[in-house]
Amino acid sequence: MVMIGNDADWPDWQDEKSYRYTRYLTRRGWAWEFLRRNPAFQRDCRLSLEHAEFAERWFEVEVVRSSLDLTQWGLLFRKLVEA
Numbered sequence: 001m002v003m004i005g006n007d008a009d010w011p012d013w014q015d016e017k018s019y020r021y022t023r024y025l026t027r028r029g030w031a032w033e034f035l036r037r038n039p040a041f042q043r044d045c046r047l048s049l050e051h052a053e054f055a056e057r058w059f060e061v062e063v064v065r066s067s068l069d070l071t072q073w074g075l076l077f078r079k080l081v082e083a
Contacts, residue, residue, distance in 0.1 A: 041073055
């Protein structure tokens with residue numbers, strides 16, 4: 001799922017098949033669909049990633065730290081405890 005990028009990254013809105021997955025979205029899924037398209041969220045996310053630093057890797061998940069706060073968007077993050 002691409003969140004930030006150019007128009008080529010987005011499904012063709014005129015192609016019904018591109019959005020079949022929305023038939024099965026939960027409320028949380030719909031919330032993400034709207035949030036990821038919000039230009040202000042995209043800006044904040046981009047800034048957060050620019051200020052992020054790699055912390056560790058758990059299986060296939062990279063844990064990063066960022067000084068910017070995205071909780072205003074209703075996202076929950078686990079606060080890392082320094083060892």
